[in-house]
Each structure stands twice: as structure tokens, then as C-alpha cells.
Amino acid sequence: SKPIVAIVGRPNVGKSTLFNVLAGSRIAIIEDTPGVTRDRIYADVEWSGRSFTLIDTGGIEPDAKDIILSQMREQAQIAIDTADVILFLTDFHQGLVDADAKVADMLRRSHKSVLLVVNKVDNFVKDEAGVYEFYNLGIGDPHPISAANRTGIGDLLDEVLKDL
Ligand code: GDP
Ligand code: MG
Secondary structure, rough: OEEEEEEOOOOOOHHHHHHHHOOOOOEEOOOOOOOOOOOOOEEEEEEEOEEEEEOOOOOOOOOOOHHHHHHHHHHHHHHHHHEEEEEEEEOOOOOOOOHHHHHHHHHHHHHOOEEEEOOOOOOOHHHHHHHHHHHHHHOOOEEEEEEEEOOHHHHHHHHHHHOO
């Protein structure tokens, strides 16, 4: 079976937007799992002659006591456990927040290969310097993208293939 790449991060960082960009029209399976709050969504992605299965997740709020948010976190943990490579999305507009550091801790414990992605870098030239802040997560080089503008996507996919 194909290697699995999971998109994780806090709610609203742009995970589903990136998923849709990467999935394009090639969404293979949309799986409804009864009893879960947010369904995991799967797509087959092809790049440079290779393919992998991409999983979108609902989002992780590390400290949430709320039942829905804690179920979303459990679903994300299942995706993390299943994945070969994890795309850890953060939000350039919000900047680095404490919850990102907690998600980074969760990901370190998984011992999976993690690519740190800084989304919403809509103006690469203007925003580039601000991306360096994300090195402080201690989880590797930040990869700037704009899922909305579809920029940085090819470079990101090249990095994913190196880790598969
Ligand atoms: P998710 O909760 O992580 O799945 O985030 P969504 O994909 O639902 O996106 C949350 C919000 O961020 C939406 O309003 C998107 O339009 C917006 N968004 C996603 N990607 C970008 C981006 O690259 N730039 C900007 N400016 N907004 C974005
Ligand atoms: Mg989403």
C-alpha cells in the first residue's frame, strides 16, 4: 500500500485548504467513520511519478477540555500514528503560539518524520523574515507556503518525497 502523509495542526491554520490544493480532483476515498466528530478525509496524491495517500484532520487544540475538540485531537493522534510523514501546519498570520509548541511536543513523541509548514505566507518577499520565528519550535526548517495562492506547493511536495 501507499505511504501515508497526514496534515495536522491547530484549527484554522489552513489544513483543509492545503488538502484540497494537493488533492485536486483526485480525491479517491471520502470515508465516513460513524461516531467520530470529524471524519478523516483521504486522497491519493501524485507528484513526480510517485504517489501517496494524504489525510486531512480536524485540528488539534492541545489544552481543550471541550468534548468535540478533544475528540478532534484523538482523531488527529490516530492520523499521526498511521502516517509515515506528517505535515505540521502553522499560521503565519497568527504567528508562533504556545499551542503550536504543544503540538510540536506531540509530534516529537510520535518519532515520525515531520515537515514544518508555515501557511498563509501570501507575499513571500515581504514575509520571508517573519518565517524564521518558526525555527523556535525546534522541529526543523520552516517551509513557507500559501495554500490560498498555491505558492510553495511544489517545493513542499519535493520535500515530502524525500521523506517517504
Ligand atoms: P483548517 O481548520 O486548518 O482546515 O483551515 P481551513 O483550510 O479551513 O482554513 C481556515 C481559514 O484560513 C479559511 O478562511 C481559509 O480561507 C484561510 N486560509 C487558508 N490558507 C490560507 C492562505 O494561504 N492564506 C490566507 N490568507 N488564508 C488562508
Ligand atoms: Mg479543516
